[in-house]
Amino acid sequence: EVQLVESGGGLVQPGGSLRLSCAASGFTFSNSVMSWVRQAPGKGLEWVSSINGAGATTRYADSVKGRFTISRDNAKNTLYLQMNNLKPEDTAVYYCSKPKGYRDYVPLNPSNDYRGQRTQVTVSS
Secondary structure, eight states, X not given: OOEEEEXXXXXEOTTOOXXXXXXXESSOGGGOOEEEXXXXXXXXXXXXXXXXXXXXOEEEOTTTTTTEEEEEETTTTEEEEEEOSOOGXXXXXXXXXXXXXXXXXXXSOGGGSEEOSOEEEEEOO
């Protein structure tokens, strides 16, 4: 059974940083493309970033490019998202995700993918 457990969310001021973590189990983590998606209040799921199994290839949504960094530690079965220069529009619940289908590492249908229980990120002064 795929299990994904996020941690690291919280309240931060604009311009601040947070690092999200996702502990994965129940599947071969090192062989799996992994993603982060988020959902802002009143909005649908938005893909944020993806990384391939080896960690050598990454993709980012334009809204976070240059500010967020996705990474993984396959020895620890853990996925990370380093978020710098956070903005109020980054406020959302963030999910670690194992896509069931993707093209160029971008999930085809994030709502159908395996997701964790989410972690809240609030950017506010």
